[in-house]
Amino acid sequence: xxxxxxxxxxxxxxxxxxxxxxxxxxxxxxxxxxxxxxxxxxxxxxxxxxxxxxxxxxxxxxxxxxxxxxxxxxxxxxxxxxxxxxxxxxxxxxxxxxxxxxxxxxxxxxxxxxxxxxxxxxxxxxxxxxxxxxxxxxxxxxxxxxxxxxxxxxxxxxxxxxxxxxxxxxxxxxxxxxxxxxxxxxxxxxxxxxxxxxxxxxxxxxxxxxxxxxxxxxxxxxxxxxxxxxxxxxxxxxxxxxxxxxxxxxxxxxxxxxxxxxxxxxxxxxxxxxxx
Numbered sequence: 001x002x003x004x005x006x007x008x009x010x011x012x013x014x015x016x017x018x019x020x021x022x023x024x025x026x027x028x029x030x031x032x033x034x035x036x037x038x039x040x041x042x043x044x045x046x047x048x049x050x051x052x053x054x055x056x057x058x059x060x061x062x063x064x065x066x067x068x069x070x071x072x073x074x075x076x077x078x079x080x081x082x083x084x085x086x087x088x089x090x091x092x093x094x095x096x097x098x099x100x101x102x103x104x105x106x107x108x109x110x111x112x113x114x115x116x117x118x119x120x121x122x123x124x125x126x127x128x129x130x131x132x133x134x135x136x137x138x139x140x141x142x143x144x145x146x147x148x149x150x151x152x153x154x155x156x157x158x159x160x161x162x163x164x165x166x167x168x169x170x171x172x173x174x175x176x177x178x179x180x181x182x183x184x185x186x187x188x189x190x191x192x193x194x195x196x197x198x199x200x201x202x203x204x205x206x207x208x209x210x211x212x213x214x215x216x217x218x219x220x221x222x223x224x225x226x227x228x229x230x231x232x233x234x235x236x237x238x239x240x241x242x243x244x245x246x247x248x249x250x251x252x253x254x255x256x257x258x259x260x261x262x263x264x265x266x267x268x269x270x271x272x273x274x275x276x
Contacts, residue, residue, distance in 0.1 A: 082178020
């Protein structure tokens with residue numbers, strides 16, 4: 001199974017981002033990818049809620065989703081859109097941070113709305129309140145592919161291991177963690193969290209990431225950590241893309257999932273306990 005990860009530096013201009021994304025999809029397919037994965041908020045990286053209301057659209061009218069469905073058909077590949085920022089009917093006007101799995105016929109096989117909102121104070125000057133602009137999802141998602149089952153998550157979800165254990169126990173062989181990770185938390189925690197989730201679940205972890213300094217026509221510009229990764233079920237890092245934009249390929253063997261779980265069968269070895 002050949003996995004193509006796109007590492008992007010998306011701006012707050014969805015049309016420019018789509019052009020770049022399609023170019024990298026083509027590059028990944030040219031390298032032989034069977035499935036292409038994009039990062040979180042592929043279509044628009046912006047901290048300006050007013051600007052987002054101007055440029056974002058509902059799922060049914062989103063041009064990035066439509067174009068990537070068409071690309072999946074044209075190239076005959078699976079595409080996992082890490083997430084798109086989308087307008088919703090939320091009474092408070094909040095957006096959805098929604099992930100999609102698209103098959104080679106261009107059909108949407110699965111959707112997942114990010115559950116855990118990134119509301120943190122990383123430093124005195126770097127704070128995030130994702131819940132002010134996005135509504136959280138409430139349902140985990142597992143989808144079937146030819147190579148096994150895919151559990152879909154997004155970015156900050158990585159800090160909540162119960163979600164990944166539930167997905168693995170439900171049959172997930174692969175876990176996606178598309179991200180726009182902060183440079184500060186990324187340097188400290190990104191790799192170790194991805195490796196921990198892989199080891200705990202015996203799954204492949206596929207994490208396409210945003211990277212670098214993101215151009216913004218309005219509002220504050222963001223920076224992200226990069227280092228898109230593929231981690232094997234035993235915890236080995238099979239791919240670390242560094243910080244440059246591009247399409248990166250990793251060859252993986254789905255049989256490693258069963259092998260890792262036979263060696264350490266922790267998913268089926270839970271014991272009851274009391275307290276605290």
